[in-house]
Amino acid sequence: MRQTILQGLEQAYSNxxxxxxxxIPRFLVMLIVIVxxxxxxxxxxxxxxxxxxxxxxxxxxxxxxxxxxxxxAHFTSMTALLSRSIFWxxxxxxxxxGLSVLGVAGLQEQISRLFQFLPExxxxxxxxFLGLLTANFLSRTALLAAVNAGHRSAKVFxxxxxxxxxxxxxxxxxxxxxxxxxTVISAFSIIFGALMFGLAxxxxxxxxxxxxxxxxxxxxxxxxxxxxxxxxx
Amino acid sequence: xSDERRHYVAGSFGIPQFESEISSALAExxxxxxxxxxxxxxxxxxxxLVGIIxxxxxxxxxxxxxxxxxxxxxxxxxxxxxxxxxxxxxxxEGDASGAAHGDLAEKNMLFARSLxxxxxxxxxxxxxxxxxxxxxxxxxxADLLRARACAMVSPGTTNLTPDRIASLLNPxxxxxxxxxxxxxxxxxxxxxxxxxxxxxxxxAIFCRGIRELYSDEWGFSGRLASACLSQDVWHEESIKTRPxxxxxxxxxxxxxxxxQAFLGPKLQSATGPATDIVExxxxxxxxxxxxxxxxxxxxLDCKRSESVKTLGPEQELTSExxxxxxxxxxxxxxxxxxxxxxxxxxxxxxETHAEIKDIVALEESAFRFGPDLWVRTLYDFAASHHHAxxxxxxxxxxxxxxxxxxTFSFLMEHSDSSAAExxxxxxxxxxxxxxxxxxxxxKWKAKMEVKS
Numbered sequence: 001m002r003q004t005i006l007q008g009l010e011q012a013y014s015n016x017x018x019x020x021x022x023x024i025p026r027f028l029v030m031l032i033v034i035v036x037x038x039x040x041x042x043x044x045x046x047x048x049x050x051x052x053x054x055x056x057x058x059x060x061x062x063x064x065x066x067x068x069x070x071x072x073a074h075f076t077s078m079t080a081l082l083s084r085s086i087f088w089x090x091x092x093x094x095x096x097x098g099l100s101v102l103g104v105a106g107l108q109e110q111i112s113r114l115f116q117f118l119p120e121x122x123x124x125x126x127x128x129f130l131g132l133l134t135a136n137f138l139s140r141t142a143l144l145a146a147v148n149a150g151h152r153s154a155k156v157f158x159x160x161x162x163x164x165x166x167x168x169x170x171x172x173x174x175x176x177x178x179x180x181x182x183t184v185i186s187a188f189s190i191i192f193g194a195l196m197f198g199l200a201x202x203x204x205x206x207x208x209x210x211x212x213x214x215x216x217x218x219x220x221x222x223x224x225x226x227x228x229x230x231x232x233x
Numbered sequence: 234x235s236d237e238r239r240h241y242v243a244g245s246f247g248i249p250q251f252e253s254e255i256s257s258a259l260a261e262x263x264x265x266x267x268x269x270x271x272x273x274x275x276x277x278x279x280x281x282l283v284g285i286i287x288x289x290x291x292x293x294x295x296x297x298x299x300x301x302x303x304x305x306x307x308x309x310x311x312x313x314x315x316x317x318x319x320x321x322x323x324x325x326e327g328d329a330s331g332a333a334h335g336d337l338a339e340k341n342m343l344f345a346r347s348l349x350x351x352x353x354x355x356x357x358x359x360x361x362x363x364x365x366x367x368x369x370x371x372x373x374x375a376d377l378l379r380a381r382a383c384a385m386v387s388p389g390t391t392n393l394t395p396d397r398i399a400s401l402l403n404p405x406x407x408x409x410x411x412x413x414x415x416x417x418x419x420x421x422x423x424x425x426x427x428x429x430x431x432x433x434x435x436x437a438i439f440c441r442g443i444r445e446l447y448s449d450e451w452g453f454s455g456r457l458a459s460a461c462l463s464q465d466v467w468h469e470e471s472i473k474t475r476p477x478x479x480x481x482x483x484x485x486x487x488x489x490x491x492x493q494a495f496l497g498p499k500l501q502s503a504t505g506p507a508t509d510i511v512e513x514x515x516x517x518x519x520x521x522x523x524x525x526x527x528x529x530x531x532x533l534d535c536k537r538s539e540s541v542k543t544l545g546p547e548q549e550l551t552s553e554x555x556x557x558x559x560x561x562x563x564x565x566x567x568x569x570x571x572x573x574x575x576x577x578x579x580x581x582x583x584e585t586h587a588e589i590k591d592i593v594a595l596e597e598s599a600f601r602f603g604p605d606l607w608v609r610t611l612y613d614f615a616a617s618h619h620h621a622x623x624x625x626x627x628x629x630x631x632x633x634x635x636x637x638x639x640t641f642s643f644l645m646e647h648s649d650s651s652a653a654e655x656x657x658x659x660x661x662x663x664x665x666x667x668x669x670x671x672x673x674x675x676k677w678k679a680k681m682e683v684k685s
Contacts, residue, residue, distance in 0.1 A: 059621055137624070140576065144630040147569045148511050150561070154572045228558035230640060232426035232513050233447055 023102075030098035037094020045087040052079040124176045131169025135162045167191060264366075264373050265356075272354045273377055279352070280312040281305065281402055282380035284371035285388050286364065287320030294318070297388035298353070304395035305351050308403070315352040317374050319367040365473035368480070375458040382406035383458060384413075385477075387449035391500050400494045401452035404544055412484035412491040413452030414443040414541075417499035418549040421647065421655060422557065424499075425640050428659060431478075431517060434611055437666035438525060438673075440535040441485035443493060444548055446478040447517055450496070453480065457489055471523040475516040482524045485541070486531045495545030511630060519629040522618040529619075533674060538667060550652035563600065563641045567593050569634020576631050580617040582676075585609045589635070602642035604665045610635055612669060616676035 052058075061078035100111050139162035146154035171188040175181055203211050265273070283301045287294050298316065305314045356370050368385070375383045382405035386393060404410040427445065436442030461480055466472050472479055484491050525532065570577065570593045578586055588606050595601075611632075618628050647655055 140624075140627055143572065144576075144627055145511070147565075147572050148630060148633045150565050150568075152568065154568075228556055229510070229562060229637075230422040230425050230555070230557060230644070231508065232510060232636075233424055233517065 026102050029101050033098035033101060034091075034095055037091050037098070040094065041087045041090035044090050045083045048086050049079055049083040052082060057082075120177055124173045127176055128169060128173045131165060131172065135165035135169065138162070138165060164192075164195075264370055265377075269354065269356045269370070269374075273374055276315050276352045276354060276378060278313065279315045279378045279380050280382065281309055281314040281406065282317060282371075282375050282378060282383040283314070283398065283402075284317045284319065284368075284374075284383065284385050286362075286367045286385075287318055287388060289320060289361070290388065293388040297386060297390075297393055300393045300395055301386065301398055302351050304398040304402075307395050308399040309406070311349065312406075313349050315354055315374075315378060315380070317354050317356060317371050319356045319362060319370050320358070363473040365467060365476045368476045369462070369467055372458040372462050375455055376462055380455045380458070382452065382454060384452040385450060390450065392498060394497075397450075397496050400496055400545070401450060404492050404494055405452050405454050408492075409454075409490065410452075410492045411454040411457045411489035412481065414481060414491070414493045415445050415448050415450055416493045416495045416543065416545070416548045417445065418497060418551060419499050420555060421550040421552050421650075421652065422555050422644065425643060426513065426517065426636065429607070429639055429643060429662065430611065430636070431521060433659070433663040433666045434615075435482065435485075435521060436538050436663055437670055438532050438535075439482055439486045439528075440532070440538040441491060441541050442538060442663065443481050443485060443491065443541060445493075446481050446521075447475065448477065451477060451481070452494070453484070454489075457484055460487070460489075466527065469523070469527075471516075471520045475520050478517065478520050479524055482521075482528065486528050492542040492544055495543070495547075495549075510633060514629050514633055514636075515626065518632060519626070522615055522625070522629070525615060526619055529677075533677070538663075547656075550655060552652075557644060559641060559644055560597070562637050562644070563597050566634050566638035566641060569637065573631055573634060576623065576627070579622055580628060580631060581610065581613045585613055589638075592638070597641075597645075600638075600642060600645065602639045604662050605669070607639050607662075608665050608669045609672065612673040612676060615673060616679070619677055 058077045058079055096111050096114065100108055139158040142161045143154050143158035146157045151157065167188065171184055174184045283304075285294070285297050285301070298318075301316050305312070354374065356367075356374075358366075362370070371383075371385070374380075382402045384398060384401040384405075386398060386401070401413050401415070404413045427447065431446050432442060432444050435446055457480070461483055464483070466479070483489075570589060574590075577589070581589070585606065589610065592600060592602065592606070614628065614632050617623075618625055622628070623631075647658070650658075
């Protein structure tokens with residue numbers, strides 16, 4: 001009996017020693033991969049920053065109105081955003097590779113699934129960013145057009161357009177990520193349809209006179225009313 | 234273009250066949266169609282060239298042709314002359330054949346006095362060409378025909394007379410000027426964008442002032458035409474839409490001899506540019522900012538502005554009662570400044586922006602947009618356009634409410650002013666623009682900083 005217990009303990013001990021002996025080199029490899037990843041990520045960040053500074057991306061971003069959105073998210077510039085993104089993406093990739101070296105059962109599968117999901121996350125972020133840019137640009141265009149045409153509620157026009165583009169962008173992003181796909185499409189259709197239907201009723205019934213005036217102005221042959229401003233040229 | 238064709242063309246012109254000369258003259262392969270080239274070859278060298286951009290209205294085209302031909306008969310009897318008509322689309326009638334058959338008796342009488350044939354050349358495009366393409370075609374033709382004096386006239390000008398055309402051609406042909414800008418009799422409240430922005434700002438920046446930068450009639454020499462043709466700007470949107478100011482600025486910012494000639498009353502062109510203020514700002518202010526950008530190497534070192542010679546009387550002002558809604562203009566200014574605050578804060582210097590917000594709070598009767606504030610506002614806009622702090626088209630549009638504020642201030646200040654008094658005020662505004670020039674240069678050269 002005693003002998004059996006001692007043999008079991010010896011067996012457990014030798015297994016533990018073998019496991020530790022097996023694990024420590026893998027752990028060291030993981031640490032090396034992570035540290036190496038950190039260095040590579042820093043190098044890539046530095047190189048990308050130099051390249052983007054040379055291409056004057058910040059100036060283009062400022063002109064397109066993207067920088068304003070970035071400042072809201074506490075990013076100083078487009079160059080900072082992209083270089084930080086490349087740093088974290090690279091390092092995150094190396095960390096996952098390092099973890100896979102450990103050979104922990106079940107973790108391998110999760111890591112490979114995460115790798116498969118990464119392109120969709122990347123496309124989702126891109127859609128979100130482009131959508132925010134488009135919303136910003138279009139809302140500013142609408143604001144300026146409304147102000148210069150003398151409309152009193154210029155901000156309402158501007159925010160309506162921004163809101164619509166935001167809804168569209170968020171729906172597209174969630175669809176890309178595959179998050180509750182059916183629910184998102186249904187919700188978007190319902191919200192967008194309800195909004196348009198509401199506007200149609202408000203414009204056609206509530207604002208019959210305004211609707212008539214606008215249709216006459218844009219579709220009829222009547223000339224645009226003169227604003228009694230001096231001829232600029 | 235083949236060598237054989239080049240030699241044939243050179244032979245037709247009777248000019249020395251220096252290979253490089255011919256090559257440069259016929260370099261514009263893509264601009265001149267074969268048919269147009271054929272017509273030009275049959276004309277040969279000319280002394281005078283008048284270009285018109287047809288808008289497809291046969292009656293106005295016919296009137297313009299008649300006035301130009303009459304001008305040649307009355308003022309340039311011995312000179313070789315050509316009319317280049319550029320147009321396109323379904324309504325464009327080529328060489329305006331209607332005119333050819335119209336007043337036959339009168340034409341015969343005119344040509345009876347003629348010592349030279351007045352040639353008509355038609356450049357037809359499948360669709361109406363842009364203003365830039367039309368001008369480029371005319372400049373290429375002028376360069377090829379070695380025209381000494383050229384003029385652009387608009388068939389839409391209802392009071393186009395032979396004397397008016399001669400006023401544009403004579404200074405170039407007889408007095409060797411390179412660029413002739415028009416001067417008009419105008420209502421004192423007409424052309425306020427030109428009076429308060431385009432003229433004083435361009436004068437301060439490019440160091441020579443032309444009152445009418447944007448006009449559809451002007452005169453120029455063959456030398457200036459060749460210089461403009463050689464510039465690689467024709468693909469630019471600003472040039473495609475309104476090339477006239479660029480040509481004027483090219484003349485005043487280089488060593489070309491420039492003058493202004495009084496033409497008479499300025500009547501609103503029936504087929505001229507739209508009066509939509511946003512479009513006007515895009516084409517004029519946007520164009521001026523673009524010219525500042527593209528010619529910065531010439532204007533940054535300029536020290537003092539020089540005067541441009543005026544032939545005939547200075548600009549005349551009339552003061553008939555005008556139907557203007559001053560209150561609405563002021564409301565649009567006030568509303569614009571409030572609604573566009575985030576945009577203006579990214580364009581204007583904080584001090585300038587604060588001063589504008591201060592004057593917005595004033596009552597209509599006490600309101601005044603001072604010249605110093607106006608100049609700093611415009612220079613902030615020009616520098617921000619240079620640094621592209623926001624989309625450049627949006628930036629130009631954001632200036633419109635402030636221009637309305639300046640317009641309201643001007644209307645209030647000059648409701649009873651005489652022409653002489655207004656001229657004094659305009660001159661002091663020009664001086665203010667020149668005095669503040671270092672402010673612009675400082676902002677222009679400053680590194681773009683990200684505003685938080």
